[in-house]
Amino acid sequence: MSTHTQRNVVLSSHTDWWTINWGAVFASLVFIYALSWLIFTLSAAIGFSIVEVPEIKHIDTKSETLTVSIALYGWYILTAWVVYLLGGILAGKLSGNIDQRAATLHGVVVWSITIVIAVVLASMGVNSLLSSAAGAIKTTATAGTNITKAVSSGKEGAISQLPSSLQPLIASIKQGIKKGASQDEKKLEKAAEQIDPQALGLIATALIRGDEQEAKEIMASNTDLDEKEIDELVGSVKTKAEKIGKDIQRKADEARGYAAGILWLMFLSYIVALIAIIFGARYGAKKLASSVQQA
Template sequence: MATNISNGFAPVDETRLGKTATRLSWGAVFAGVVIAVAVQLVLGILGAGIGLSMVDPVEGTTPGAAGFGIGAGIYWLITTVVALGAGGYAAARVAGVHERFDALVHGLVVWGVTLILTLYLLTSAVGGIIGGAFRTVGAVAGTAGNAVGAVASAAPVAASAAGVDGQDVQEAARDVRSEAAAYLSDAPNDPAQMTQEQAQAEIARQLPALARGGAEGQQAESRIVDVVAAQRKISREEAQAQVTRAKQQFVQTKNEAVATAKSATDKAAGAAAGTSFVLVLALLIGAAAAGFGATAATRRRLH
């Protein structure tokens, strides 16, 4: 009877070489993230030093803002690719994976964790983020404010038709209720009996209704015409013609201001959309770099 002698080792064909215990090693991923962040910081500091060395206000050779911004964006993209590629390679190498898919997963996880960590660090700087947001909103609000200012500046045009000082009308329009109460508490209803100050307050009081239009606007326009005719001592037809011209100028100025504000808003929205698309493309390139670096570190199986 034959006996099998064993030296205590399993046959070679029964061993399972090259297979890790788990498909994903979080320790390796953490190592890859640390390396990616460290490389990104080092290259970022190096880029800042290079950029500052190009600033020479004495000689006047400082690059323009547009060219400087494009160069900084390209450099940031290159450093991101290098950092994530190194992080993905390190994670897959430390994990000792033998499957390209496992290596790719390690690289993508390194990319995702690095992205989340970066977003967390950015959002934790609450002051800087809020300051940047308010500066952006302030720029849009400034454009709208300019439009409102242009519309308000058209108000003296209507007042000039009555032969009154436009500056006085602007001052009266700032607080139309209190001014109207002060001037019109005992003011006569007949425009011919009004003083110049009372006429100014009456025109200022009617301007908001005139701007709104409709039946209320028509009544306000008729009242302004009566005041103009009485103050200038001209016929009502002549006063109507002057007020109509002033109203047309007012509407034209308002429309131009609104169109300018809309154009500025459209440009800002377009720029924001373009920036978003570029950022998404950069993130995808970073993911590809991390995946490529990880798959390049795939170990071959031992046979």
């Protein structure tokens, strides 16, 4: 009797291939996330077990990073294939429909819901991969705006809000004002005390951008230094400003490359997951049809 009932259910659902069995979808989702977590813990355990920490002097940063990146990308994509393939098989077998179109629909629905859940988790800071991508993108996008915000925030505490990489340059500017070329020590001390943190930040920012004229104008309007003293001060800190500017640009490029790598990894893994879950769901429906025919 039970076999006859099962056969009737399958045949009746064959014509309505667009009907979704939400129980099958939910079961597949639970399985996919449970298996993903299991593989994650396994990967972490293996990683901590086999990774050796070399001596600092023997570390080749570029080659180590490249090797880790290739291994990480390959493992992540392989994991996506296996997890979604098995999840698709489960969804296809539990769908109660032997139609291949119905199996494909169930696979696509499960795949879509996993993406929605991942986005929601990332917005709450739970999904590490999406959160890392978002953080890297944010770092790249705000690399130049943080300085502007800091120097426009007012006099009190403005220097402390500036990036730490700017502090040596600001200290050199202030020290240069104190030393100066003038013999009037009181004048130099007054100039060093007179210039406020906001102006120092603007001077440092202008020098990093390579705009010496703007830096000189800010110095002239905020201190009692003459043109010769300002020229000598700008010349003394120019090299340091260029070095800091290149360092900031390098870090921004690294953040942009890191963000691009993560986003490409996510895109490829989701495409692989879509193919895997469709293939798995269709295979699951095929196995369901075989079991019904044998019954």
